[in-house]
Amino acid sequence: MLITKDLKLAEVILRNYHLIPIVSRFGIQFGFGDKSVAQICEQYNINPVFFLEIVNAFNDKDYLPYEKLKKIPLSQTVNYLLKSHHYYNKVKLPDIENLIGRLEWEGEDADRNKNVLQKFFGRYLKEVKEHTANEEKEIYPYVLELEKNYNSEKPSSTFIENLTKKSIKDYADTHDELNAALLDLKNIIIKYLQPAKNSEVTKQILTETFKLDEDMKDHTKLEDNVIVPVAVMMETELKKRS
Amino acid sequence: MMSKISYLIVEKSYVIRSGLTQILTSFPETGNIEEIDDIISFSEKFSEKKPDVVIINAKLIEKNPEVIFEIRKKNVALKLVVFVGTRRADDDFPAFDLKISVDEAKNTIIEKLQNLMSEIIPAEKDEISDELSDREKEVVKQIALGKTNKEIGEILFISPHTVITHRKNITRKLGIKTVSGLTAFAVLNNLIKIDEAL
Numbered sequence: 001m002l003i004t005k006d007l008k009l010a011e012v013i014l015r016n017y018h019l020i021p022i023v024s025r026f027g028i029q030f031g032f033g034d035k036s037v038a039q040i041c042e043q044y045n046i047n048p049v050f051f052l053e054i055v056n057a058f059n060d061k062d063y064l065p066y067e068k069l070k071k072i073p074l075s076q077t078v079n080y081l082l083k084s085h086h087y088y089n090k091v092k093l094p095d096i097e098n099l100i101g102r103l104e105w106e107g108e109d110a111d112r113n114k115n116v117l118q119k120f121f122g123r124y125l126k127e128v129k130e131h132t133a134n135e136e137k138e139i140y141p142y143v144l145e146l147e148k149n150y151n152s153e154k155p156s157s158t159f160i161e162n163l164t165k166k167s168i169k170d171y172a173d174t175h176d177e178l179n180a181a182l183l184d185l186k187n188i189i190i191k192y193l194q195p196a197k198n199s200e201v202t203k204q205i206l207t208e209t210f211k212l213d214e215d216m217k218d219h220t221k222l223e224d225n226v227i228v229p230v231a232v233m234m235e236t237e238l239k240k241r242s
Numbered sequence: 243m244m245s246k247i248s249y250l251i252v253e254k255s256y257v258i259r260s261g262l263t264q265i266l267t268s269f270p271e272t273g274n275i276e277e278i279d280d281i282i283s284f285s286e287k288f289s290e291k292k293p294d295v296v297i298i299n300a301k302l303i304e305k306n307p308e309v310i311f312e313i314r315k316k317n318v319a320l321k322l323v324v325f326v327g328t329r330r331a332d333d334d335f336p337a338f339d340l341k342i343s344v345d346e347a348k349n350t351i352i353e354k355l356q357n358l359m360s361e362i363i364p365a366e367k368d369e370i371s372d373e374l375s376d377r378e379k380e381v382v383k384q385i386a387l388g389k390t391n392k393e394i395g396e397i398l399f400i401s402p403h404t405v406i407t408h409r410k411n412i413t414r415k416l417g418i419k420t421v422s423g424l425t426a427f428a429v430l431n432n433l434i435k436i437d438e439a440l
Contacts, residue, residue: 112429112436119439120426177420184423187416192430 002063003056005038005048012037012055021215022058025083026051050076058218066225074147077226078140084219085132092212093125099205104197113194120188124181131178143168143231150234160242168231175220182213246273247362250293252302253325254279258344262297262325265352271359281309288313294362297323297342300330310337321358372415379433381408385421386428386439 003012009032013019026046041048050072053065069077100117104110146168149155189206196202249266253259259277266272276291278284281302288296296313303310303324314322314337324338331343340358342351374382377398384394391405398405413419418427428434 115436116426116429119436120422123422180419181422184418184420184426187418188423188426188430191417192427194430 001059003037003052003059005041005052006036008034009037009040010034012059016059018211018214019055019058021087021211022055025080025087047072047076050080054080057221066229069222069226070230074143074227074230077222078143081219081222081227082136082140084215085136088212088216089129089132092208092215093128096205096208096212097121097125099201099208102198102201103205105194106197109194113196117188117193120185124178124185127178127181131175139168142166143227146231146234146238150238155238155241157242160238163235163239167235168228175216178216179213179220182209182216185209186213247271247295247359248274248291248293249276250287250291250296251275251277252279252281252284252296252298253277254299254302258299258325265348265355268352269356269359271363281306284309285313294319295321295323295358297325300324300326300333300335307337321362323355323358374412374415378408378412378415379431381405382412382424382428383433385409386425386434 001015009023009028013023027044028040028046032040035043037052038048040046041051049068053069053072056063057065097118100114100121103114103117105113145159149159186206186209189202189209193202247269249272251259251262253262256279259279263275263277266275274291274293276287276293278287281298284298298310310322313320321340322338323340323342324335326333326335326341326343328343328345331345335341339361340354342354346354380398381394384397389397391402391409394400394405395402400408412424416424416427418424425434425439429436429439
C-alpha cells in the first residue's frame, strides 16, 4: 500500500503497527482523531513530503524513496536521524537491558547465564553509544556545514580548502559490526541460552531485538543512500566552484 | 552453509510463475529462481544458469518434447517438474521426476516440492554437521580468552591461515560472528569460566 497525504493517519497505523515508533519520532501524539496525514503534518510543522517518504520506506521494504529524499534539505534527514539515535539510546536499548535484568533461571548456572547476557549487551550498548556519539559530534555537523556552504553565494574558503583533506567518504563507516552483534544476540538466545523460568521475558527480548534490528537497518539505509551520495555531490560541486 | 537449490520456471502465465516463485521462496533451501515465459529461450537459459530443478508447463512442450528428452539425457542429476492444467491432470510424463497440477492445494504442492528437495540435498546434510569439532571448540575457547589469530595458531600449532578457516566454519555453524558473541557462547557451553572471559 502506498501511503498518501490524504489518507487518515489512524488508518495508516491500523494497517501497519510497525509505524508506531516512526510516527512517534516525528513528535506526533496519539489521539489525533480522523485527521489526514497532511493535516497532522501541518499541525506539527512537519514537511509532508519528507514524512511520506520515511513512512513509505518503513511500510514497504521495496519502496525506494531515495531520489525524492535527495531533494529534501539534508538538515531534515539529519534531524530525523538524531531522533532515531535518541530513540535507540534512551528508549529501546534501556528497555532491552531492563528485560535482560529481569530474566531468571533455576539451578547453579543462573548467575552465570545472566552475567553472560548482561556483559554481551553492555558491550553492544557501549558500541552503539560510541558510534552514535561520533556521528553526532563529527559527521552530522560536517554534513550541515557542507549544506550551508553549498547553498551559500559565498562559501567559506577555509571550508573548501579542507575538502581536499577530508570527505564524507571517510565517514562512510561500517555498521556491519553493530548489525552482527544483534544477529549474534538473536542466535545466542534462540539456540544456546538455557530456558529461563520466566520465558515470556525471553520472548519479549527476542521480539524487541528483531524490531530494533529492522529499525536500525532502515536508519543505515538513509545514511548510505541519502546522506552520503548527496554530500559527495555537494563536495564535488563546491570543489568545482572554487 | 549448505549449497542452495536453483530453479528455472518455464511458464507462460505471469500469475502462475509468481505463485510458484512465492512457494519456492518460502523454502530456506531455495537459492536463485529464474523465470522465463516461453520455450524458445529455454535451452539457452538452461545452459547459462544450470539450474538444479526445472519446472515447466506441459503445454509448452507438447509440440517438441525432444527438448526435454535431450536435457534429461545430458543431465542425469537434474530434477524435472512438469506443471499441468486441469485437463491433463491424469496424463503420464515419464521423462519427469514430479508432476504438479494447477488444481492441487498449496500444502500438497509444498509437500511434493519438499520431497523433491530432500532428494537433492540429503547427501550434503550428513557431511556438514553443525556440531563444532574438538579443534573448533578449542579455537572458540582461545578467541574467548582474547587471543589473536597469530597467538591461537602458536598455541594450537597451526598456521594463522588455518585459524581463519576454523573461524569461518565456526561462524557458519553457530551463526555467531563477533568476538563478544563467541565469548558468550564459550561461557554458556562451559568452554571457559565467566571470570576468564575477555
